Amino acid sequence: MYGMRGAGMRASAAVLGAALLAAGCSSGGDGDEDAGAKITQQPKSSDPFWVNPDGNAAKQVAAYEKSGKDDAAEQIRKIAEQPTGEWIGPENPEQEAKGFTEAAEKADRTALLVLYNIPHRDCGQYSQGGAADGNAYRTWIDGVAAGIGDRPATVILEPDAVLHLVDGCTPDEFHEERYDLLKGAITKLKSLKNTKVYLDAGNAGWGHPDQIFEPLQWAGIAQADGFAVNVSNFYSTKDSIAYGKQLSAKVGNKHFVIDTSRNGNGPYTAGKADENWCNPPGRKLGESPTTKTSDPLVDAYVWVKRPGESDGTCKGGPKAGQWWASYALALAKASQ
Numbered sequence: 001m002y003g004m005r006g007a008g009m010r011a012s013a014a015v016l017g018a019a020l021l022a023a024g025c026s027s028g029g030d031g032d033e034d035a036g037a038k039i040t041q042q043p044k045s046s047d048p049f050w051v052n053p054d055g056n057a058a059k060q061v062a063a064y065e066k067s068g069k070d071d072a073a074e075q076i077r078k079i080a081e082q083p084t085g086e087w088i089g090p091e092n093p094e095q096e097a098k099g100f101t102e103a104a105e106k107a108d109r110t111a112l113l114v115l116y117n118i119p120h121r122d123c124g125q126y127s128q129g130g131a132a133d134g135n136a137y138r139t140w141i142d143g144v145a146a147g148i149g150d151r152p153a154t155v156i157l158e159p160d161a162v163l164h165l166v167d168g169c170t171p172d173e174f175h176e177e178r179y180d181l182l183k184g185a186i187t188k189l190k191s192l193k194n195t196k197v198y199l200d201a202g203n204a205g206w207g208h209p210d211q212i213f214e215p216l217q218w219a220g221i222a223q224a225d226g227f228a229v230n231v232s233n234f235y236s237t238k239d240s241i242a243y244g245k246q247l248s249a250k251v252g253n254k255h256f257v258i259d260t261s262r263n264g265n266g267p268y269t270a271g272k273a274d275e276n277w278c279n280p281p282g283r284k285l286g287e288s289p290t291t292k293t294s295d296p297l298v299d300a301y302v303w304v305k306r307p308g309e310s311d312g313t314c315k316g317g318p319k320a321g322q323w324w325a326s327y328a329l330a331l332a333k334a335s336q
Helices: 056-066 070-080 093-106 134-148 172-190 213-218 237-248 325-333
Strands: 086-088 111-115 153-157 195-200 226-229 255-259 298-302
Touching (some): 056 070, 070 325, 093 134, 111 134, 153 172, 172 213, 237 255, 237 298
Parallel strands (some): 086 111, 111 153
16 A cells, blocks of 8 residues: 555446437537537547536536526536546446447547446445456456447546556455456457557556556556556646656556546645545646647546546545535636
């Protein structure tokens, strides 16, 4: 344990609207609007990822507008109009992946999907769970792949899965299987025509790249497009780039993406060290998602964690993954 278990204990947050799963989402190109909050896509040239016009933030904008809270609506719009990761749930992976990628393709964008279902996930903490066993996980991955098909997708694969093998959180008896599952997932997803895969690789605050580069290799990083850093965490973009570049040099100069969703003020340091990752106060949104980054090794800034969704039942928050309007509003108001 290194004081902070990286992205730790985030929720899959895979509560989905039936309309989206049916891919009937009104998420067309740059000019199309949702009937509620009127959410549009970002310019494809700088931000090719799909904005979900039916997400929790968009619904909150519509609710605030309906109740005459225009100022609050405009604040939450800062979140609603940016693309965020869609976390695929455990029950209907093919249906969900199909719904998201079809809606994204209809809008001429790329779906950003997060796969977080590895067995023995989160070591019994707020987001504990995951597939029942290895075979269940392989079947789930097969479902995700079938749902994506040939449509464009960028996948963030298994936040914390490698990190928890390194920091002692995941018991030794599960290590061999986990490496095999991750390698198999990368192979399966990379067999798809238009899917990019970034394996989660921790963050700038948990430890040193020397501790994780070999485990990443054992997990199949060579076959992936790269790795992801700072998922659901708060480390600055500058520190995340430094960490990622150190790690890249040890894994064949692989490219990486950075979760900038909530890192505008950097990490919280005033609380208990082992819970500073969980709903910390005083944070703000980070750089908007874009593929135009400040470093050639950084493929994109992405919002993997959906701002406004709780990290867990800490600091007054609701259950992990649930929308928390007051926290979302605080993030947005801090981000002028």
